[in-house]
Amino acid sequence: MCKYGLVNRIIPFSCVDGPGNRSAVFFQGCEFRCAYCHNPETQNLCTSCGVCVSQCPTKALTMGDKGVLWNSELCCSCDQCLNVCPSHSSPKARWMSVDDIFQELQGALPFITGITISGGECTQYHQFAAKLFDRAHELGKTAFCDTNGQLPFREMPELTAVMDMAMLDVKAWNDERHRELTGKSNRIVLDNLNYLSEIGKLYEVRTVIVPGLLNNEETVEQVSRHLAHYPEIRYKLIKYRPWGVRPPLEVQPPSDQYMEQLRTLACENGANEVVLT
Amino acid sequence: MTENMEAKVKEIMEDPKLTYPQRLIELAKAAENLPDPVALSEEAQWFVDRDIVFDMGEGNAPYRPRYVVPDYDKFMKQGSKFLMLDPPKDIWDAVSNLLILYRFVPSVIAGPVYVGHIDRLLDPFVKDEEEARHAIRLFLTHIDRTISDSFCHANIGPYDTRAGRIILELSAEMQRPVPNMSMIYNEHTPDDFAKKAIGTGLITAKPSFVNDAMYTADWGSNYAIVSCYNALPVGGGGLTLGRLNLKKLADVTESPEQLLNDLLPRAVAAQCEQMDKRDTYILENSHFLENTFLTEEGLIQKDRFVGMFGLVGLAECVNQVLHLTDPKERYGHGKQAEEFALEILERIHSQVEAYKPKYGKFALHGQVGISTDLGVTPNTRVPVGEEPPLPEHLLITAKTQKHFAAGIGELFPFEETAKKNPQAVLDIIKGAFAEGMRYFSFYSSNSDVIRVTGYLVKRSDIEKYDAGEACIGNSTVLGSGASKGLHIFERSVRSV
Numbered sequence: 001m002c003k004y005g006l007v008n009r010i011i012p013f014s015c016v017d018g019p020g021n022r023s024a025v026f027f028q029g030c031e032f033r034c035a036y037c038h039n040p041e042t043q044n045l046c047t048s049c050g051v052c053v054s055q056c057p058t059k060a061l062t063m064g065d066k067g068v069l070w071n072s073e074l075c076c077s078c079d080q081c082l083n084v085c086p087s088h089s090s091p092k093a094r095w096m097s098v099d100d101i102f103q104e105l106q107g108a109l110p111f112i113t114g115i116t117i118s119g120g121e122c123t124q125y126h127q128f129a130a131k132l133f134d135r136a137h138e139l140g141k142t143a144f145c146d147t148n149g150q151l152p153f154r155e156m157p158e159l160t161a162v163m164d165m166a167m168l169d170v171k172a173w174n175d176e177r178h179r180e181l182t183g184k185s186n187r188i189v190l191d192n193l194n195y196l197s198e199i200g201k202l203y204e205v206r207t208v209i210v211p212g213l214l215n216n217e218e219t220v221e222q223v224s225r226h227l228a229h230y231p232e233i234r235y236k237l238i239k240y241r242p243w244g245v246r247p248p249l250e251v252q253p254p255s256d257q258y259m260e261q262l263r264t265l266a267c268e269n270g271a272n273e274v275v276l277t
Numbered sequence: 278m279t280e281n282m283e284a285k286v287k288e289i290m291e292d293p294k295l296t297y298p299q300r301l302i303e304l305a306k307a308a309e310n311l312p313d314p315v316a317l318s319e320e321a322q323w324f325v326d327r328d329i330v331f332d333m334g335e336g337n338a339p340y341r342p343r344y345v346v347p348d349y350d351k352f353m354k355q356g357s358k359f360l361m362l363d364p365p366k367d368i369w370d371a372v373s374n375l376l377i378l379y380r381f382v383p384s385v386i387a388g389p390v391y392v393g394h395i396d397r398l399l400d401p402f403v404k405d406e407e408e409a410r411h412a413i414r415l416f417l418t419h420i421d422r423t424i425s426d427s428f429c430h431a432n433i434g435p436y437d438t439r440a441g442r443i444i445l446e447l448s449a450e451m452q453r454p455v456p457n458m459s460m461i462y463n464e465h466t467p468d469d470f471a472k473k474a475i476g477t478g479l480i481t482a483k484p485s486f487v488n489d490a491m492y493t494a495d496w497g498s499n500y501a502i503v504s505c506y507n508a509l510p511v512g513g514g515g516l517t518l519g520r521l522n523l524k525k526l527a528d529v530t531e532s533p534e535q536l537l538n539d540l541l542p543r544a545v546a547a548q549c550e551q552m553d554k555r556d557t558y559i560l561e562n563s564h565f566l567e568n569t570f571l572t573e574e575g576l577i578q579k580d581r582f583v584g585m586f587g588l589v590g591l592a593e594c595v596n597q598v599l600h601l602t603d604p605k606e607r608y609g610h611g612k613q614a615e616e617f618a619l620e621i622l623e624r625i626h627s628q629v630e631a632y633k634p635k636y637g638k639f640a641l642h643g644q645v646g647i648s649t650d651l652g653v654t655p656n657t658r659v660p661v662g663e664e665p666p667l668p669e670h671l672l673i674t675a676k677t678q679k680h681f682a683a684g685i686g687e688l689f690p691f692e693e694t695a696k697k698n699p700q701a702v703l704d705i706i707k708g709a710f711a712e713g714m715r716y717f718s719f720y721s722s723n724s725d726v727i728r729v730t731g732y733l734v735k736r737s738d739i740e741k742y743d744a745g746e747a748c749i750g751n752s753t754v755l756g757s758g759a760s761k762g763l764h765i766f767e768r769s770v771r772s773v
């Protein structure tokens with residue numbers, strides 16, 4: 001399967017997925033089940049249940065022999081299919097080859113500094129991603145992974161070698177809390193934090209701040225202590241925002257004031273560059 | 278005085294929305310229009326009568342070039358005998374000398390359309406950082422309040438200088454529309470300086486970026502960006518600007534072949550004739566050049582003046598003549614539309630280039646529109662509301678800007694998020710320039726100072742003007758018109 005990756009969508013220009021202007025490729029599928037997931041439609045592979053087909057207002061979806069077929073020409077991007085999907089999947093995900101992806105990025109290439117793969121969880125397709133990154137380098141573009149660290153980079157040598165940098169989510173420092181939030185332990189995530197820092201391939205660590213749900217201070221404090229040894233790695237604190245979250249969470253986005261407090265906490269604990277967003 | 282004229286003069290004098298200087302300009306314009314227009318052949322007049330060829334309302338008896346672009350660098354070195362000014366010795370002399378000279382630089386607006394490569398002019402006098410900042414703040418404030426016209430244009434770059442940085446910082450802080458500003462950008466411009474300019478641009482819609490390599494190929498390195506985004510030789514300028522309205526030409530066209538083989542060449546010839554005659558009038562009848570110390574002191578010279586062949590409405594022309602209604606096929610999207618558009622531009626370019634006017638030469642200019650335009654998109658732009666996704670939009674823009682040596686520009690509003698990543702905007706600019714785009718304007722969708730087609734206005738000023746109050750900037754009046762006719766506030770905002 002390493003000739004193809006299942007792509008949820010491609011954004012030709014993004015200024016929030018690493019340095020400079022980048023194209024972002026979102027893969028389908030993730031092992032975490034975060035309560036605050038902003039793209040729940042990227043979590044699972046389609047089960048071909050057919051529920052979305054009848055709900056599409058423009059008849060862009062049909063049931064074929066091998067599953068749902070999506071006609072992009074007819075699609076009006078209403079996202080009704082995503083809302084009704086019982087499996088947190090998308091009928092619009094496409095199996096794409098490296099050629100397919102760069103074909104689609106053709107028009108964007110002159111204007112981007114690199115590509116970033118995201119998800120879902122991009123490392124689910126690590127062998128494919130390594131090939132994608134080789135091609136990016138041939139074209140003079142940089143290659144970044146936006147990952148939640150659920151798979152060990154130590155065990156994905158091709159991808160780790162070829163990628164320029166990773167941006168890693170550390171969602172919760174406390175393992176119990178991490179399990180509650182994502183359904184999985186954070187043992188591998190924290191090992192990735194160490195490993196990627198040591199080999200100089202960590203561009204940024206990210207934590208989503210959710211008051212009332214997570215122990216934000218603990219995570220910020222611990223990550224910052226780690227980053228004190230790596231001043232070149234920046235720490236991005238992201239405000240929880242309710243958009244796209246299904247089912248909605250019973251929590252409020254953090255105040256600017258609280259975000260500032262956390263920034264101060266991060267700096268006091270040694271993080272060199274802290275970005276709020 | 279005809280009755281009409283009397284009514285016109287009264288109307289100007291009684292308009293409560295015009296400030297005193299604005300009133301003076303309007304009165305002078307009314308007087309300039311008293312003589313009959315420069316006589317044209319019957320053939321050319323046919324196109325003029327249908328508004329296909331237009332003299333931009335520059336005045337029936339042009340008594341000065343439209344854009345005068347003095348050699349300010351020379352002025353800084355030599356001072357001025359006529360103005361009794363010695364060459365400046367410190368930053369205060371420097372800004373004072375320049376502000377004095379500006380009063381004597383005529384243009385189609387009341388003041389100068391070009392105030393110099395101001396970083397290069399002032400940088401030699403930056404000794405103490407704080408003192409320089411103080412002087413430059415006064416300088417910029419003075420320009421904003423007294424010239425108060427967004428067609429007044431300053432240039433900075435390509436090199437990183439202390440003066441350049443101070444100018445960028447003050448512009449971001451002051452958030453005033455005047456002077457308009459361009460950053461000359463080439464391979465010598467450090468990323469760091471370019472990013473600072475982008476940061477300023479996302480706050481206050483200036484500077485725009487200039488593809489120096491392309492303009493240097495057209496004019497040599499001694500050119501300037503003036504008015505909205507005209508590119509003209511320093512030490513001369515632009516005599517007149519004619520405007521070919523391709524949308525109006527399409528209105529009288531029956532087939533693509535008729536356009537390319539008959540109407541277009543005739544319309545181009547008509548506009549060349551009008552420009553040639555008006556240029557000749559300026560030089561031979563109104564004797565502007567012989568009657569100014571600017572010539573005597575070598576700040577301008579006759580052979581550095583050119584004529585600007587402007588055009589608008591390419592998009593409408595292509596859609597209309599090819600009968601394109603499907604959004605996927607229309608200009609900015611379809612292959613056939615693009616090929617036809619490029620063919621039109623190729624034809625215009627070769628005919629204009631081959632034309633030998635009595636004085637100087639003609640270069641293509643992508644006219645930015647006038648406030649009364651309705652349903653005519655400036656230059657070669659894709660109409661507001663029909664823009665393709667940003668990568669394709671950049672590519673079609675670059676392709677259609679190729680021949681416009683006398684300047685052309687397109688503008689791109691970005692979302693607030695771009696402020697955190699100026700490198701992203703720089704990547705886009707670098708890519709666009711490598712693809713052949715000449716000029717790149719941008720602003721952040723929620724800034725108060727925004728760009729209206731080519732010049733800057735304060736959103737809050739337009740609101741005041743529309744509510745019936747007088748405003749200091751002339752461009753507010755234009756902006757108010759453009760906000761209605763061109764839907765400028767509805768431009769597609771780019772999220773990157």
Ligand code: SF4
Nearest residue numbers: 056075076078079081
């Ligand atoms: S988003 Fe989904 S439901 Fe909506 S038109 Fe497209 S395929 Fe159909």
Ligand code: SF4
Nearest residue numbers: 046047050052085091
């Ligand atoms: S996308 Fe969801 S709803 Fe549609 S067929 Fe697949 S699993 Fe069923």
